[in-house]
Amino acid sequence: MREDIKQILSQVEKPARYAGGEFNSLPVKPSAAIKFLLCFPDVYEVAMSNLGIKILYEILNRNEDISCEMCYAPWPDMAKLLKDNDISLFGLSSQTSMRDFDIVGFSMQYEMSYTNMLYMLDLGNIPLLRKERSEKDPIIIAGGPCCINPFPLVDFVDIFCIGDGEYNDEKLCMLLKQAKTSGMSRADFLKMASDIEGIYVPEIENYVKRAVVPLEEAVFPTKVQIPNVEAVHNRAMLELFRGCSRGCRFCQAGMIYRPVRNRTVETLTKYALDLVKNNGFEEISLSSLSTCDYPDLKQLLTAIKPELDKRGVHISLPSTRVDSFEAQYAEDSRLSSITFAPEAGTQRLRDVINKNVTEEDIFNSMKFAFEKGYSSVKLYFMIGLPTETEEDLAGIVDIASRIKKLYRECAVSKKQLSITISTSTLVPKPFTPFQWERQISLAEIEQRQTYLKTELKKIGVKYKWHDGLTSRLETALARGDSKLGKVILSAYENGAIFDSWDEFFDFEKWQNAFDKFNIVIDEYTSEIPVDANLPWDKIDVGIDKEFLKREREKAYAKVLTQDCRKICNDCGIRVAYPEIYSEFCKKRVDR
């Protein structure tokens, strides 16, 4: 260990966040051609719960030419110590300074982590603006769902990985190895990188088509770094499939991860058992966008349950269909709480957003759960959905009071029922049928939240809500263009870091940044004309804009779109990715 790092670790809170040496860490290869620093712009405990970076860590380190280590956003006490002692942010395994890596990659999972990317680069003594970087600086790359619209970040990032990251990070490393051997300039390397499918290089402004991998063949990590400090989600993660066939109109993930790609039961069974043996978690989470839609879930659960029981490992399944057969497998002996996401308070509005859930579904599930002994319910709704009226808000309150009534009628538990309702505000995201929608104003957000606060209090239901200012900023950044780079930089210079943390988020720092450049947030949150050019039109995700328009019209007409497993809705994927579509989607249609 470096002596200077030892000195500061003795002064910092939770030093284990920065100590490295996690069990299952892969060995550093000092003579590898490419040194890759994989960064997650949030604190250790949050980062350690992310599956994406664990997949990349595994893939990159399997390659003999690449040595990949991790780096997370240091808590401000550590950042201060780093600065005061003139120590650059470092890779956790070898304690090599960030600037001595060849590639520094960021996983961008949420808009509110944008300033933390700058914070980490700054602590790594790397020029924040790509135009200011020289030949000797690392190549800064970024991927993850936020990069589907990379434009707000184009001032800072040299290369974006658009879509699935399984292949492209490695391809970039191999290309850089070649470039280094042949003495290629940074500019020439970037030019060559832009030829890879799924790679967007701001300097080149190339055409880019989203990378989509056949999931069954892709690497999946079954030995994962065990955090030194307990992570937010301390459990094994098994990704059953990627994509979602439901087509909820507000959901970006449901669009940009198309088509649905399943792993086979055989593969998943092996992964699940390996995950349990190699890591020692007490819980395994079967995670996907809509896990219960996995066609062979019953078979998978039957295959893994005995070994998991033997080892005392719980299965965690999203409880969207608790009356189903599968629910019995996931039954928690503690009967903690059941979670449901109706998203909207009336059937009319649920039809608008294409959330194929009926009141009957909700109440059947609740009844089933209450008869099992559950006494705690969590419900998630959105406010600010297109066409929302007071009636829809009243519908949320109505659902809550009817659940209370149902509990009185059929509960077996003697405990008092606890209902928690959480609302978020619609953030209209790129590549969704709602991408043109306006976000409701701050005044409207607060007015609707106040209504729910008052009405839910009357019936004794707990209410949680997302801060409206955060939602507005999320919309601006999600739908942003390259003009926002200077705003993000200015917000960072004003001191904005850890924006996703309530205790740090200070909207004023952002407001001042917008004001400085005479940009109004409303410009990004108001309705966009349907024929306008969108910043993200330059990114080809394989979804037809015409499909999105059709979906939007159907939303206003309250017409449902069927699940893609039943019929093909011609979203464009079949044409854009014929091989992957026919292999994973169509077969299921024919069945």
Added chain:
Amino acid sequence: MILCKYTKLDRAVYLGHLDVLKMFGMAIRRTAIPVAYSMGFNKHILLYMSQPLSLGLASECEYFCIDSPCDPDEFAEKMNSSLPEGIRLTKAFFVQKNPNIAGLMCAADYTAEFADRNYDPDDILKITEKPAIEMEIVSKGVKKIKDIKPLIYDISIENNFLKFCLACGNSNLKADRFISYITETTGIRFSGFITKKHLYTAVNGKLTDIDDYLGK
């Protein structure tokens, strides 16, 4: 029950007491060694750890006790293939019941490495010759002056290391505080980790290594 002696060195010195407990729990689950679990609502492994070690201190003499039908040597071998850097079981043996190390211990040996060779050994030895060694201690927000001389059992210098034996247990002097005191009063600096080397109990007024006391 199996009593295990383990090290906490290198990067593992930064793991907090509860993190170590969780780490052992996960290691046991990975090895699938049968162990006793609590019968309560939230089942957990029954693992009894000795006194928490100050964060940032290294040790070669930490202990935990666990209820398992496994052969102690096999237990140690399996565990050692499943532990992170710096944590190693160095001994494992059967005990009739948990010997309650925290109650037995009364002193511990430590070493600390000098940061450089620019020091006068007499500066340190002079401290111990004083009739009383007054150190300021902040306890629960209140500053107190405490004579720590009775808590220092031995001090010597060997191969650029300061070796010292301090009271630990009911009357206790923290090794990191003691080292800070030396640095503050003499300006002598140390590098690396302070390492706890041996843990003692008193037998007929004589310091006896816990391992010898337990007959191992």
